[in-house]
Amino acid sequence: MSMVYVNMFLAFIMSLMGLLMYRSHLMSSLLCLEGMMLSLFIMMTVTILNNHFTLASMTPIILLVFAACEAALGLSLLVMVSNTYGTDYVQNLNLLQC
């Protein structure tokens, strides 16, 4: 496949690694989630434009909508944890005292 797709796929893999392996802050995994969404969006848009797949032109917009929702959900969970503990350290999540 062409270099563009490989590039974007690599960006996606990097963000996924970042999501799954983080040190202490919950916020960093949320940021990597956003990165995943960004790379998916770009990949989808470029594919549709290159292949002139006009009927699927609305899917990136829909993807953006759902990305916004899940970002909001993730942030609200972060805020809930932060309300109880003051910080968003991951080690706080082991007592199930949200």
Added chain:
Amino acid sequence: MNLFASFMLTSMFMLLLPIIMSNTQLYKNNLYPHYVKTTISYAFAISMIPAMMFVSSGQETIVSNWHWLSIQTLKLSLSFKLDYFSIIFIPVALFVTWSIMEFSMWYMHTDPHINRFFKYLLMFLITMMILVTANNLFQLFIGWEGVGIMSFLLIGWWYGRADANTAALQAILYNRIGDVGFITAMAWFLANMNAWDFQQIFITQHKNLNIPLLGLLLAATGKSAQFGLHPWLPSAMEGPTPVSALLHSSTMVVAGVFLLIRFHPLMEQNKTMQTLTLCLGAITTLFTAICALTQNDIKKIVAFSTSSQLGLMIVTIGINQPYLAFLHICTHAFFKAMLFMCSGSIIHSLNDEQDIRKMGGLYKPMPFTTSSLIIGSLALTGMPFLTGFYSKDLIIETANTSYTNAWALSVTLIATSLTAAYSTRIMFFALLGQPRFNSLSPINENNPHLINSIKRLLVGSIFAGYLISHNIPPTTIPQMTMPHYLKLTALAMTITGFILALELNLAAKNLKFKYPSNLFKFSNLLGYFPTVMHRLPSTMSLTMSQKSASMLLDMIWLESVLPKSISHFQMKMSTIVSNQKGLVKLYFLSFMITLTLSLLLLSFHE
């Protein structure tokens, strides 16, 4: 072509003059009450001329002066109906008002706003005249509302007193409920007969007149304090005694009865309405007579007596005798106004003491008031050949000999004996025995205003019944023959009431009862009617509206049903179901290792 209409309209117009003069210097000096009183006495004299013309020749007039407006097909004009009822009522009302004005010159002498008081009384009289001479329902409604408003202003005369304000508001509210009935009747007449004129209403044939007649009955219930809308009348005793004498004994409260009398051609045909009227009047007269038996305020006893006599008038309409009811209105005005004036004289002399338990032994210091109080009470109970006899005895005889509801009849007879009982109670407590009041109040009857006014009504209480009933044109024929026990019924009930009350009062004079019995409490608290009806419906409706608006809509539907229930449910379920330990990094790591391993293995698989 005689001067009938001119004299009548002159007499009405003269009443307007003091009101017009109230912008001038005349209103500001202290001769204004005298001016008002003389105006009313001249108006009475002039209105006697058309009355005598009517007596001798039976002439009736309808004066239609001024076409006000036409609303599509309804023509409203200023029109006066001077027929049997108006012509006889106007001199009677003016005579009684003349005496009351003279009385209030003595009673309200120390009041700084006495000029305003007289102006209000005069405005009340004018609106009552408008009501009585109205030939269409619109003009009658103007008079109706006018007397209601003046009643409000006069009951709340001492407006610094919270009870007086409450009583005035109560009068307005109860009258308003009656006005709903009046407006229903007006709307029905407008929609179905296209007229508000009496002549057109009485001529058009109509099958079912229940709705407007029910509306008019409701209006009479409100204005004349029948059972269900009655508590405002005893509360209205918060106003000064002249107000009670004029409004709430002779003139305003008979407006409801007058309305039903005006519509007697319609009520003659409708048996249902007559039965309803009869039962309503019967229950009113009995209930208020029971309540009057244990009251301690002299004005309240007389107020309940008025209410009971109004019930009797409504009973008379219910047995299809409107002319007898009208006769009772005219005769009742004399002795009831005099009773109020005598109680005013007693109250003023005892330094504003209104409780009969603190009066007593007044027959020596106040002989004139005593004799007029006794004569007034005797006239009220229907002693033969005093005023009340000519109307009340006729009513009882006619009720006894007509084909009517036996319960209503027996209840009316019981109320007749109770009338005698509470009259005896007033006389016994206020006049007889040893004095129970402070000895420092100066008791005198020296003022000629007081003496002359009561004297005039005294002469009226004795002779007016005879004079009126022998001079009026013949109307419905009274029942001439009946068995002797029926003829003597009213007299026997009255004498029974007198004797019983006298014996009970004498026997229990020095006894004290520790715990009031249930019957006493029922009678003293007015049958618990104001206690229940003034508190329960308002509390219930306010609580219900608060519960439905605030609790139901806001708290339940908008807050609890979706948001709070979802969060509560989720939290509970998560704490119950999950047994995780929250080792998030380990979970993510295992996910990544699985992903990598599967990618590696599957990519090198052939």
